[in-house]
Amino acid sequence: MSDVPPDPTDLLHPGLIHHIVNALGRPxxxxxxxxxxxxxxxGADAVLIAPTASGKTEAACFPPLSRMAQENWEGTSVLYVCPLKALLNNLLPRLETYTS
Structure with a gap:
């Protein structure tokens, strides 16, 4: 038995991982x-608390986006309520990159 914990990214859809690595430029x-x-x-509820520009939006979006891809959800499947208008200004292009 290995003492190495499982990689949580193994739970994400491979296509999403590809776009995450390429869009974020980090391994x-x-x-x-x-x-x-x-x-x-x-499906757990969560409050994600971290400093500005620490990746909270992606932390909240990646798991449901991955489920959408893995389970072939159709139609409006995920609703993200953005707390600040400023976040909306760059959220759509980022999500389009991850979901392409």
Missing amino acids: RLRPLQEESIAPLKN
Whole structure:
């Protein structure tokens, strides 16, 4: 038995991982993003608290986007309520990159 914990990104859809790595230019997600994958993908409620520009939006979006792809959801499947208008200004292009 290995003492190495499982990689939480293994729970994400491979296509999403491809776009995450290429869009973010990093081989790994930030700790908050990794820690949010399993609970959010399993439908848990969560409040993600972290400093500005720490990846909270992606931490909240990656698990449901991955479920959408893995389970072939159709129509309006995920609703993201954005707390600040400023976040909306760059959210759509980022999500389009991840979901392309």
